[in-house]
Amino acid sequence: MGEVLAIRSMVDRAAEAARNSGLPSGSVISIDVTTDSQAAMKAIGRGRSTTSALLNAQLLSLSDELAQARVLLKVRWVERARNWRADALSHPEDFEGLSHSDILTRLGKPPRSRHSMVAVSNAVHDKT
16 A cells, blocks of 8 residues: 555646646646556556555545546556665665765665665664
């Protein structure tokens, strides 16, 4: 459900930016989203969830927002190994207390696992 909420937030920001951009009335905005969650991609594509009433409500609301804002949402899947930077950034607790340059350094190469990210974070905190 977190992926769907993040995509919904992005749609909100894009629609607001389009309203403020001076685009001609009736213009359609296209947003391309890449996710490593096949479940989120499929749920958004179907517009419903077979497992969660709460997710169904979010998907219905997203669908309404897309129609009202005239946004065309394209969602594609990418394997997690190719989406590791976005995945890492979706865990802000791993970057707590780090400087901007430390975060950029850490994101320069893929971690061995999410647990190694936490270990590196702890090591950086111990030095300060």
